[in-house]
Amino acid sequence: xxxxxxxxxxxxxxxxxxxxxxxxxxxxxxxxxxxxxxxxxxxxxxxxxxxxxxxxxxxxxxxxxxxxxxxxxxxxxxxxxxxxxxxxxxxxxxxxxxxxxxxxxxxxxxxxxxxxxxxxxxxxxxxxxxxxxxxxxxxxxxxxxxxxxxxxxxxxxxxxxxxxxxxxxxxxxxxxxxxxxxxxxxxxxxxxxxxxxxxxxxxxxxxxxxxxxxxxxxxxxxxxxxxxxxxxxxxxxxxxxxxxxxxxxxxxxxxxxxxxxxxxxxxxxxxxxxxxxxxxxxxxxxxxxxxxxxxxxxxxxxxxxxxxxxxxxxxxxxxxxxxxxxxxxxxxxxxxxxxxxxxxxxxxxxxxxxxxxxxxxxxxxxxxxxxxxxxxxxxxxxxxxxxxxxxxxxxxxxxxxxxxxxxxxxxxxxxxxxxxxxxxxxxxxxxxxxxxxxxxxxxxxxxxxxxxxxxxxxxxxx
Amino acid sequence: xxxxxxxxxxxxxxxxxxxxxxxxxxxxxxxxxxxxxxxxxxxxxxxxxxxxxxxxxxxxxxxxxxxxxxxxxxxxxxxxxxxxxxxxxxxxxxxxxxxxxxxxxxxxxxxxxxxxxxxxxxxxxxxxxxxxxxxxxxxxxxxxxxxxxxxxxxxxxxxxxxxxxxxxxxxxxxxxxxxxxxxxxxxxxxxxxxxxxxxxxxxxxxxxxxxxxxxxxxxxxxxxxxxxxxxxxxxxxxxxxxxxxxxxxxxxxxxxxxxxxxxxxxxxxxxxxxxxxxxxxxxxxxxxxxxxxxxxxxxxxxxxxxxxxxxxxxxxxxxxxxxxxxxxxxxxxxxxxxxxxxxxxxxxxxxxxxxxxxxxxxxxxxxxxxxxxxxxxxxxxxxxxxxxxxxxxxxx
Numbered sequence: 001x002x003x004x005x006x007x008x009x010x011x012x013x014x015x016x017x018x019x020x021x022x023x024x025x026x027x028x029x030x031x032x033x034x035x036x037x038x039x040x041x042x043x044x045x046x047x048x049x050x051x052x053x054x055x056x057x058x059x060x061x062x063x064x065x066x067x068x069x070x071x072x073x074x075x076x077x078x079x080x081x082x083x084x085x086x087x088x089x090x091x092x093x094x095x096x097x098x099x100x101x102x103x104x105x106x107x108x109x110x111x112x113x114x115x116x117x118x119x120x121x122x123x124x125x126x127x128x129x130x131x132x133x134x135x136x137x138x139x140x141x142x143x144x145x146x147x148x149x150x151x152x153x154x155x156x157x158x159x160x161x162x163x164x165x166x167x168x169x170x171x172x173x174x175x176x177x178x179x180x181x182x183x184x185x186x187x188x189x190x191x192x193x194x195x196x197x198x199x200x201x202x203x204x205x206x207x208x209x210x211x212x213x214x215x216x217x218x219x220x221x222x223x224x225x226x227x228x229x230x231x232x233x234x235x236x237x238x239x240x241x242x243x244x245x246x247x248x249x250x251x252x253x254x255x256x257x258x259x260x261x262x263x264x265x266x267x268x269x270x271x272x273x274x275x276x277x278x279x280x281x282x283x284x285x286x287x288x289x290x291x292x293x294x295x296x297x298x299x300x301x302x303x304x305x306x307x308x309x310x311x312x313x314x315x316x317x318x319x320x321x322x323x324x325x326x327x328x329x330x331x332x333x334x335x336x337x338x339x340x341x342x343x344x345x346x347x348x349x350x351x352x353x354x355x356x357x358x359x360x361x362x363x364x365x366x367x368x369x370x371x372x373x374x375x376x377x378x379x380x381x382x383x384x385x386x387x388x389x390x391x392x393x394x395x396x397x398x399x400x401x402x403x404x405x406x407x408x409x410x411x412x413x414x415x416x417x418x419x420x421x422x423x424x425x426x427x428x429x430x431x432x433x434x435x436x437x438x439x440x441x442x443x444x445x446x447x448x449x450x451x452x453x454x455x456x457x458x459x460x461x462x
Numbered sequence: 463x464x465x466x467x468x469x470x471x472x473x474x475x476x477x478x479x480x481x482x483x484x485x486x487x488x489x490x491x492x493x494x495x496x497x498x499x500x501x502x503x504x505x506x507x508x509x510x511x512x513x514x515x516x517x518x519x520x521x522x523x524x525x526x527x528x529x530x531x532x533x534x535x536x537x538x539x540x541x542x543x544x545x546x547x548x549x550x551x552x553x554x555x556x557x558x559x560x561x562x563x564x565x566x567x568x569x570x571x572x573x574x575x576x577x578x579x580x581x582x583x584x585x586x587x588x589x590x591x592x593x594x595x596x597x598x599x600x601x602x603x604x605x606x607x608x609x610x611x612x613x614x615x616x617x618x619x620x621x622x623x624x625x626x627x628x629x630x631x632x633x634x635x636x637x638x639x640x641x642x643x644x645x646x647x648x649x650x651x652x653x654x655x656x657x658x659x660x661x662x663x664x665x666x667x668x669x670x671x672x673x674x675x676x677x678x679x680x681x682x683x684x685x686x687x688x689x690x691x692x693x694x695x696x697x698x699x700x701x702x703x704x705x706x707x708x709x710x711x712x713x714x715x716x717x718x719x720x721x722x723x724x725x726x727x728x729x730x731x732x733x734x735x736x737x738x739x740x741x742x743x744x745x746x747x748x749x750x751x752x753x754x755x756x757x758x759x760x761x762x763x764x765x766x767x768x769x770x771x772x773x774x775x776x777x778x779x780x781x782x783x784x785x786x787x788x789x790x791x792x793x794x795x796x797x798x799x800x801x802x803x804x805x806x807x808x809x810x811x812x813x814x815x816x817x818x819x820x821x822x823x824x825x826x827x828x829x830x831x832x833x834x835x836x837x838x839x840x841x842x843x844x845x846x847x848x849x850x851x852x853x854x855x856x857x858x
Binding site for chain 1: 476576579599601606610612613614629631660689693747749826827832839840843858
């Protein structure tokens, strides 16, 4: 019944029902979920509307999915349902270079936007590490960040308007330029629980005339994070300020030969983009602060190739983890920037307590930590230790005035952590928004909100 | 007053079904429909505390009644700022600026006010105190409730506190004033987008005689450059060269007082002339703003209105103030003019005007696209419609 209706609406080649096909969609980059009832590959907004209407009539939940690079189960079905894959809605519909904006379908790959905009001297600023594969739709759903959101802001700062299919299958549009409620802001980061984005107007930025990348090494993580806090406290916000600890730097160097010193306790990667006129002054000031905090080496990437090599190491860090451990759990928390040294120290203590190796690679300038906890999936004790230490890191972040996700999202994995950062009233206020857009909880159910047992007021109103 | 006492008061109003009009500095009172005269007048000016100033984090938490000038002075002590660019900063408040969804001229460079908001405390119509976000600069835990309140004109919740990102103050600011001779306007303005050193603000002004400078045949241009001294010096050379090519003979430089001159222009956006003016804001693009501004001038001339115009050449905003000899003369024609203007510019909104007939004009322009969703949100947050009733777009 469901299968036939979907095939009638979209055509047989746009509907997957075979178990071996469906199984693929029960994972993202980290989390295991359940297999969906069906996977559809719409080619248009009308297709998406048709699918939502059919799902509604058949009582099936909807799980929108981009490239599946998420780490919290946001795009994974928990109780079956129809997965809407945007693999075929991958066109840049309009690129208005003069007005520095583009309208893109949700399946467009993040990096593809900057590639298309480059001939006009423009780029799309949000750059999650997954940018070679992750899609704008997924980025919008999670309000994705990346190293350069330190100065450019996250996805919400770059979305001008959305076309959305609602829970009835009807289309509505949002714009940040019109009076009324900022539904764009509500939808960005809502993880597919308020509507299904079928196109987005996004802002393009003028490429800077000068970019410099510097690499500083420190004897330990504490001195490096002190340097980061001091750079920010001096009012300097570089375009990126990224840190790796010794474990990570060695793995990256072994994998990519990026030129990272392997004997350093911590590596700081700093990028500043802007006017050539300012670069020497920035370089002097950042170098001074770094050395004041004990930097043992200081290097400027002199060429584009050198810059690219340094960045390739950073962006490929997660991929290098295979050299250290058969499995790793990547945590994502954000703390106040001035508490970075304390937070890193606490992470180290937690890893020691649970006898786990931890590798750190993170957006230091934002206070956005990404500890990677190494373990062996086949060892139940280690699995348990990872779960407990992951929770301990969340608690640490909260105790330092931080939050349980800086950029990866809540999804299925962290939803019960929401009660640790927000009161019942705060969550119930968010649930009011959900009540309006998805009263039946059919849009990406079991995500973002804590389970009802932990938060009685945050239940559907119907 | 505390958030708790405010919550108790609003909950009581909600029980009684009594309307509440939320006010602060009153600087944007020319936006929206006039408030319900029978509503409880709730002033947020007592909420004037800087809750936490965290320069090492480049963040600040302020109560909504904090004046923009007070905030600016506090932040300037550690060389940071929050560039909201709202008019009359001595009186304007953080909460009022955010709630009204004010968009300033430097947003193309620094971002919109909403982009600086990282957390909030708000009181809902039923007295619930709701917190969102926090003091971290990246946070994707849950819906972005804080930004939903920004621009909601106080109709979803009463904003009590806003947590903000701050950014470094530019080292140098320099202003430039140019009279535009005949045949220079189009080129001079289009050059603003060709400059390597992108102006922090660039205004084409026609009229507004109380502001700096005098109009040439084609009005005048006021440009602000900001950044390091080296960049501002480079931008100065570049700007002069491009203006020379555009046929603009003289460029006067304002170093001391450039920021004040800039602020006076922003003030002019909402400056009314007694009861005899109405000011419209039209969201255009930078490449069609001048054409649309001039079309509106022509329309206003047909109605024998006087016009004062500011075009934000970087963002494309068109500000047109129409006025007549007295309130009576304005009132006699303004309704028909308002219809005619909205025929051409359906998205034009009114941002200032004390004339009584403002109540019957299309002050918010055409209804937004997602109106049913917005109405449903209003119903879910304020079912008795006690918060700022009748003031916002399409009855929200």
